[in-house]
Amino acid sequence: MTETQAQGETAHRTDVAIIGAGPVGLFAVFELGLLGIKAHLIDILDRPGGQCAELYPEKPIYDIPALPVVSGQELTDRLMEQIKPFSPVFHLSQMATDIAKTETGWRVTTDMDVAIDAKAVVIAAGGGSFTPKKPPLKELPEFEGKSVFYAVRRREAFAGKNLVIAGGGDSALDWTLDLLPVVNSLTLLHRRDDFRAAPHSVAQMRKLVEEGKMKLEIANLKGLEGENGQVSALTVARADKSEDRIPCDTLLAFYGLTMKLGPVGALCEKLGIALENNLIPVDTEKFETSVDGLFAIGDINFYPGKLKLILSGFHEAALMAQKAFHYVYPGQKLRFEYTTSSSNLQEKLGVK
Amino acid sequence: MKLRVTDREGHDHEIDAIEGWRVMEIIRDHAMQTPALAIKAECGAALACGTCHVYVDADWVDRLVPPTAEETERMEEDVFALEDNSRLSCQILMTEELDGLHVTLAPGSEP
Numbered sequence: 377m378t379e380t381q382a383q384g385e386t387a388h389r390t391d392v393a394i395i396g397a398g399p400v401g402l403f404a405v406f407e408l409g410l411l412g413i414k415a416h417l418i419d420i421l422d423r424p425g426g427q428c429a430e431l432y433p434e435k436p437i438y439d440i441p442a443l444p445v446v447s448g449q450e451l452t453d454r455l456m457e458q459i460k461p462f463s464p465v466f467h468l469s470q471m472a473t474d475i476a477k478t479e480t481g482w483r484v485t486t487d488m489d490v491a492i493d494a495k496a497v498v499i500a501a502g503g504g505s506f507t508p509k510k511p512p513l514k515e516l517p518e519f520e521g522k523s524v525f526y527a528v529r530r531r532e533a534f535a536g537k538n539l540v541i542a543g544g545g546d547s548a549l550d551w552t553l554d555l556l557p558v559v560n561s562l563t564l565l566h567r568r569d570d571f572r573a574a575p576h577s578v579a580q581m582r583k584l585v586e587e588g589k590m591k592l593e594i595a596n597l598k599g600l601e602g603e604n605g606q607v608s609a610l611t612v613a614r615a616d617k618s619e620d621r622i623p624c625d626t627l628l629a630f631y632g633l634t635m636k637l638g639p640v641g642a643l644c645e646k647l648g649i650a651l652e653n654n655l656i657p658v659d660t661e662k663f664e665t666s667v668d669g670l671f672a673i674g675d676i677n678f679y680p681g682k683l684k685l686i687l688s689g690f691h692e693a694a695l696m697a698q699k700a701f702h703y704v705y706p707g708q709k710l711r712f713e714y715t716t717s718s719s720n721l722q723e724k725l726g727v728k
Numbered sequence: 729m730k731l732r733v734t735d736r737e738g739h740d741h742e743i744d745a746i747e748g749w750r751v752m753e754i755i756r757d758h759a760m761q762t763p764a765l766a767i768k769a770e771c772g773a774a775l776a777c778g779t780c781h782v783y784v785d786a787d788w789v790d791r792l793v794p795p796t797a798e799e800t801e802r803m804e805e806d807v808f809a810l811e812d813n814s815r816l817s818c819q820i821l822m823t824e825e826l827d828g829l830h831v832t833l834a835p836g837s838e839p
Contacts, residue, residue, distance in 0.1 A: 431774070
């Protein structure tokens with residue numbers, strides 16, 4: 377019990393913990409806020425917005441009510457502005473790894489050992505956690521975490537290595553420039569001689585290649601050689617189909633992100649919720665799961681007639697908040713009010 | 729109208745196609761009954777991900793509307809195991825002329 381207590385001392389306390397800071401998680405802050413409910417949000421990305429921010433920040437969305445066209449980033453920015461009066465707390469760049477019942481409600485824990493105690497939990501995790509996209513190579517798992525990595529946790533871990541960095545985006549280029557001084561040798565491997573990273577980093581990289589300080593290889597990664605988890609070379613195919621080997625002892629792959637359900641699915645199952653096609657079944661009155669106080673809204677839930685639309689998630693957030701109120705304020709009566717006429721709501725929104 | 733899809737295990741499926749639907753949407757629709765046809769297609773045809781990657785049968789490659797510059801760029805950025813007959817199935821619209829089209833689900837398209 378001492379361990380629990382020790383954690384309890386450092387745990388955040390709030391009314392509702394929301395897993396996922398995409399558009400639906402953000403709007404849930406608004407609907408909860410109107411009812412006087414505070415919220416903390418957890419997200420694996422380093423910024424709010426979910427798919428809107430990560431997958432299609434510049435893509436236009438045409439089906440948000442009253443916004444004939446809005447980009448994913450603009451929608452995120454507007455939601456952030458809308459929920460500002462409620463001062464939500466964000467726990468970013470981390471993944472919820474445990475959802476457990478406590479005597480007073482719930483505790484959500486993250487992979488960064490952040491604990492949040494709340495009266496209710498809302499899963500708004502969309503398509504799941506964004507995780508590094510991996511090349512589909514059979515031999516990959518034996519090397520992962522030993523000599524193949526998808527992120528840099530400690531720069532020093534790459535000291536003296538013969539490193540290949542794969543990818544053409546900002547992560548690949550930034551780490552190329554950052555790690556070059558500490559490694560023994562560095563090769564940047566990209567599928568084509570065109571980079572979507574910031575132009576000044578690309579220019580800097582090309583200069584280093586010209587000066588012979590690093591190598592640039594334009595080819596497709598085809599396989600890994602090595603044993604016992606230690607990579608010794610990469611096999612690659614060039615545009616003319618010729619194969620080649622790049623000797624190295626470490627690979628850092630930055631192929632972007634993809635969505636995986638992640639621990640949330642297993643946590644739901646542990647709580648006795650049977651997933652349907654990796655989606656969380658909820659009722660259509662409160663968008664609550666079969667477990668009291670645990671809600672699921674947005675793309676991650678399932679009910680007959682479900683449509684994966686942002687606007688459906690917004691609606692689900694409003695109805696969820698009505699029920700969550702009773703977990704946060706047991707025994708209290710919930711008055712239904714409009715923002716147009718309620719001075720109480722306008723005060724919460726900071727309207728003068 | 730039919731679409732022939734080879735799944736990632738190498739098994740062939742002949743499925744009903746619908747004119748005007750994206751090949752990705754047709755495959756996704758059938759995946760409810762046939763899990764082997766499950767396709768990730770995570771961005772929902774926004775040309776933002778590359779997770780509906782298919783290989784088009786050699787007989788059909790030239791009968792398709794060629795990929796746009798945006799599709800080609802997306803494939804070059806986001807698709808592993810890119811081949812000359814690679815396409816994003818969300819960018820192929822089903823028409824009468826494509827009755828019998830044969831595609832193979834590529835690695836990386838699994839959910």
